[in-house]
Amino acid sequence: MEELKIQDEEKEPRSLNFIEEIIEDDIRNGVNEGRVHTRFPPEPNGYLHIGHAKSICLNFGLAKKYQGKTNLRFDDTNPVKEDTEYVDSIMEDVKWLGFDWEDRLFYASDYFEQIFEYAMILIRKEKAYVCDMTAEEMSETRGTPTRPGKESPFRTRSVEENLDLFTRMRHGEFPDGTRVLRARIDMASPNMQMRDPVLYRILHAHHHRTGDQWCIYPMYDFAHGQSDSIERITHSICTLEFEVHRPLYDWFIREIGIYVPRQIEFARLNMTYTVMSKRKLLELVQEGYVNGWDDPRMPTICGLRRRGFTPESIRNFTEIIGVAKRDNVIDVSLLEFCIRENLNKHANRLMAVLNPVKIIIDNYPDDQEEELESVNNPEDESQGKRKIPFSKTLFIEREDFMEEPPNKFFRLAPGREVRLKAAYIIKCENVVKDPITGIINEIHCTYDPMTKSGMPDSSRKVKGTLHWVSEKQAVKIEVRLYDRLFIKENPDDIEGDKTFKDYLNPDSLKVITAFAEPEVINAKIYEKYQFERIGYFSVDKDSTPQNLVFNRVVPLKDSWTKAEKVK
RNA sequence: UGACCCAUGGUGUAACGGCAGCACAAGAGAUUUUGGUUCUCUCGGCCCAGGUUCGAAUCCUGGUGGGUCAACCA
Numbered sequence: 030m031e032e033l034k035i036q037d038e039e040k041e042p043r044s045l046n047f048i049e050e051i052i053e054d055d056i057r058n059g060v061n062e063g064r065v066h067t068r069f070p071p072e073p074n075g076y077l078h079i080g081h082a083k084s085i086c087l088n089f090g091l092a093k094k095y096q097g098k099t100n101l102r103f104d105d106t107n108p109v110k111e112d113t114e115y116v117d118s119i120m121e122d123v124k125w126l127g128f129d130w131e132d133r134l135f136y137a138s139d140y141f142e143q144i145f146e147y148a149m150i151l152i153r154k155e156k157a158y159v160c161d162m163t164a165e166e167m168s169e170t171r172g173t174p175t176r177p178g179k180e181s182p183f184r185t186r187s188v189e190e191n192l193d194l195f196t197r198m199r200h201g202e203f204p205d206g207t208r209v210l211r212a213r214i215d216m217a218s219p220n221m222q223m224r225d226p227v228l229y230r231i232l233h234a235h236h237h238r239t240g241d242q243w244c245i246y247p248m249y250d251f252a253h254g255q256s257d258s259i260e261r262i263t264h265s266i267c268t269l270e271f272e273v274h275r276p277l278y279d280w281f282i283r284e285i286g287i288y289v290p291r292q293i294e295f296a297r298l299n300m301t302y303t304v305m306s307k308r309k310l311l312e313l314v315q316e317g318y319v320n321g322w323d324d325p326r327m328p329t330i331c332g333l334r335r336r337g338f339t340p341e342s343i344r345n346f347t348e349i350i351g352v353a354k355r356d357n358v359i360d361v362s363l364l365e366f367c368i369r370e371n372l373n374k375h376a377n378r379l380m381a382v383l384n385p386v387k388i389i390i391d392n393y394p395d396d397q398e399e400e401l402e403s404v405n406n407p408e409d410e411s412q413g414k415r416k417i418p419f420s421k422t423l424f425i426e427r428e429d430f431m432e433e434p435p436n437k438f439f440r441l442a443p444g445r446e447v448r449l450k451a452a453y454i455i456k457c458e459n460v461v462k463d464p465i466t467g468i469i470n471e472i473h474c475t476y477d478p479m480t481k482s483g484m485p486d487s488s489r490k491v492k493g494t495l496h497w498v499s500e501k502q503a504v505k506i507e508v509r510l511y512d513r514l515f516i517k518e519n520p521d522d523i524e525g526d527k528t529f530k531d532y533l534n535p536d537s538l539k540v541i542t543a544f545a546e547p548e549v550i551n552a553k554i555y556e557k558y559q560f561e562r563i564g565y566f567s568v569d570k571d572s573t574p575q576n577l578v579f580n581r582v583v584p585l586k587d588s589w590t591k592a593e594k595v596k
Numbered sequence: 597u598g599a600c601c602c603a604u605g606g607u608g609u610a611a612c613g614g615c616a617g618c619a620c621a622a623g624a625g626a627u628u629u630u631g632g633u634u635c636u637c638u639c640g641g642c643c644c645a646g647g648u649u650c651g652a653a654u655c656c657u658g659g660u661g662g663g664u665c666a667a668c669c670a
Contacts, residue, residue, distance in 0.1 A: 043610090044610055044611075046610095050612095071670095072670050074669090074670080107669060110670085163668095164667080167668080168667085171666055172666075174597080174665070174666060175598045177598095206668065208668095209668055219600090220665080221665050222599095222665070222666095223599095227668050230668035231668080249669070249670045269663080270663095270665075272601060272664070273599075273600055273664065273665050275600090276599095296602085296663095349619065349620080351609045353602090353608090353609070354601070355601095355663090356602075357608060357609090358608085359608065359620090360608075360620065360621065362607090363607080363608075363619080363620050363621085365620095366620060369632090369633095374633095407629095407630085407632095408634095450629060450630070451629070452629095487629075491629090493629095493631075494629050494630065495630090559630085559632080561630050562630045562632070585632050585633095586631090586632065587632085590631090592631085
């Protein structure tokens with residue numbers, strides 16, 4: 030307790046973001062008796078992505094911070110685009126991120142009867158009318174941002190006629206697109222949203238929850254605010270593009286005369302080297318540029334999960350990026366920082382060689398094998414140690430040897446000594462090349478038996494330490510090396526007649542076979558490892574006992590190849 | 597050019613009228629049986645012009661720049 034107190038005092042609390050300030054103001058002023066109730070309101074028409082994660086963490090985080098509640102509500106007002114497949118994936122993703130809506134799972138479709146009643150109220154107040162114009166006519170008469178629109182000739186229909194027509198719309202007497210219900214507001218409003226927006230359209234479509242019960246469906250604008258009101262949401266947090274809709278929502282709420290939630294808009298998340306729009310992600314999936322929504326290159330939650338990101342790392346990311354109203358583009362390296370930080374602490378180490386070259390230790394007895402020991406995670410002693418077999422013939426990375434090394438090359442080269450991690454110090458004596466291609470087939474070394482890891486002589490200074498795998502015990506694994514999906518920082522910044530797809534990275538996936546130490550056979554699906562000196566890897570669900578598949582989550586920071594690239 | 601919104605290092609985000617700070621990125625060094633981690637340090641910012649004030653990143657006015665809005669999508 031005492032210790033906690035000290036920590037609290039020492040730890041400078043993060044300053045409030047603008048939403049927290051608003052909420053604390055409201056609490057201070059006794060708005061809603063200090064109650065805080067948020068909601069996450071996705072449309073079930075696609076998979077959630079990292080941008081949604083920002084919203085989810087915001088909504089659930091705020092409620093948690095202020096001892097409030099958060100609802101999960103599906104805004105399912107367009108049966109043509111929505112499906113239970115998406116409902117299921119969204120629930121899975123929210124849960125995986127670590128949030129719980131408890132018994133508060135709702136659907137806008139739960140409120141269809143109530144929303145219909147709201148429409149009837151507006152009609153009776155002469156605030157809504159049935160309009161017979163075609164979509165084209167409506168578009169033509171809407172005006173432009175600088176020119177007022179024209180009023181519909183149906184705007185003056187009597188309450189009785191509107192009531193009759195709207196009721197008959199509900200009962201399926203008219204085909205799709207023949208009539209709509211519109212609000213009667215102001216066709217000359219400088220805010221386009223207020224120019225008699227459509228409230229209800231006729232859609233003879235099967236709804237994933239209400240089935241064929243309805244053939245008219247409310248527009249999002251006529252359902253969203255009321256849904257928040259019905260759920261007595263105190264703070265309706267949404268993205269910036271709904272800012273101009275707020276006056277409309279307020280108008281509905283006021284005219285209908287129901288509980289008033291407070292809408293607060295924040296800037297959505299953008300990230301470098303990826304796209305975030307549902308439409309574009311759908312395109313990538315449908316046209317086969319990626320292997321489904323959960324392709325590890327996708328910015329979707331399920332993609333990130335499969336890639337090997339952890340919920341903690343994503344939650345931490347959304348905390349670090351902050352919340353504000355200005356447009357922003359987050360550098361993807363920040364996301365990478367978050368997963369590295371997380372996995373450095375929690376992923377056990379393993380040695381695996383991705384691009385092998387054979388090492389033969391000439392002075393090591395031919396048939397000898399020994400078991401060496403190494404810590405599983407130097408950042409977490411509680412993870413214990415493991416045994417690693419060592420023998421005369423080993424694999425190391427081809428990149429860890431150079432015949433004519435530059436100045437700063439700390440690895441193996443003719444006549445040079447390096448340490449084999451957790452094993453011995455070896456010295457390169459000579460190399461055997463393919464006589465035709467000149468490719469190195471074998472590197473012959475000698476080892477110093479007195480430098481076994483842990484022995485006094487092992488503390489001898491050598492320039493570098495290499496990871497390695499004993500050939501005989503090596504386990505072949507499939508490794509999927511993922512890189513950023515796009516080669517351009519902003520794929521939406523298109524030149525000429527190109528499309529965002531012209532900036533796809535042709536090398537975003539490379540599949541290779543690698544050799545790992547035998548410990549690898551214990552790897553379970555979704556388990557994370559650090560392949561020593563290479564990167565963090567996650568066991569893919571495609572894995573079988575015969576064929577383990579590892580996804581590269583992110584490479585380790587690497588100041589060597591970085592320095593080389595600069596040259 | 598109508599309404600609404602936004603403007604702080606390369607990126608993101610603080611400051612609530614009183615010394616512009618933090619994180620990522622970038623660069624240098626130390627430590628290291630991972631060229632990882634860790635630890636130092638460096639680089640670099642208030643869109644512009646007026647006004648209010650003893651004092652302005654902060655308040656006001658006007659510019660400039662950017663974004664959103666003209667689906668029977670959400």
